[in-house]
Amino acid sequence: MLTNNPFEAVTKALLNGAGKLSSDDAQGAAKEMMDSLRAWGDLVQTQAQAAQVASMEAAEEFKSVRDPMAAVEAFKTNTQKMLALTATHLQEAMALSIDQFNAGVDLLQERHPAPDAFAPVAHGMKKAASALESGVLAALNTGIEATGAKPASKKSRAR
Secondary structure, three states: OOOOOOOHHHHHHHHHHHOOOOHHHHHHHHHHHHHHHHHHHHHHHHHHHHHHHHHHHHHHHHHOOOOHHHHHHHHHHHHHHHHHHHHHHHHHHHHHHHHHHHHHHHHHHHHOOOHHHHHHHHHHHHHHHHHHHHHHHHHHHHHHHHHOOOOOOOOOOOO
């Protein structure tokens, strides 16, 4: 017996939709989930490799430093490189998050009982996500500019 709580609507929707779920739908959902996890795994792996390379380069630079002022400059330069790399990694993670959010909104609209009626809501959701992304990217760029670091190369992505 369901009680009146915040999760009641979700529970009802899940219970009502459970009978309509086919094995093809389940396999499609599982494939989407696995593709999403694979994308995150690939991103984490490439970012970890880039961070490892940057750390090794920094360690190599410090091996030859003998002068204290040169050490300070090397530290400053490597800190700026790491900040730029971190900003790039955050941009990549944000891009993947927004892409997956938009794909989820598209799927929600596709499966909505009245897709045309849901279209303005979907558009609003995507617009809000885009505004969030723009705000985060602006904050990252401002932070990078404030440190004097040179931004790492940005990957462009299609929307």
